[in-house]
Amino acid sequence: xxxxxxxxxxxxxxxxxxxxxxxxxxxxxxxxxxxxxxxxxxxxxxxxxxxxxxxxxxxxxxxxxxxxxxxxxxxxxxxxxxxxxxxxxxxxxxxx
Numbered sequence: 001x002x003x004x005x006x007x008x009x010x011x012x013x014x015x016x017x018x019x020x021x022x023x024x025x026x027x028x029x030x031x032x033x034x035x036x037x038x039x040x041x042x043x044x045x046x047x048x049x050x051x052x053x054x055x056x057x058x059x060x061x062x063x064x065x066x067x068x069x070x071x072x073x074x075x076x077x078x079x080x081x082x083x084x085x086x087x088x089x090x091x092x093x094x095x096x
Contacts, residue, residue, distance in 0.1 A: 004088045007035045007043050011092050012018070012079065027090050040080050048092070051085040070078065 014029040020026040037055040045052050062074035
């Protein structure tokens, strides 16, 4: 049950995602790397009170970064793009 609370880490808001919100009613979140589509759908429906039509997930590779002569790598993370029923909105993105 503890893991259910930490599946959604943060909403993602970029120009591309803002365009998807307006045209296709899709929203993006950074999620736990162990989360699956069913868990993501259940959490979003319960937390925001909307009907989820589909969930697409993708594993994002961490970028290579250099600081002086040292190189490192950012952590890998998982992105979920959620399509909700037409006419519904997520409250998280309303005031942005």
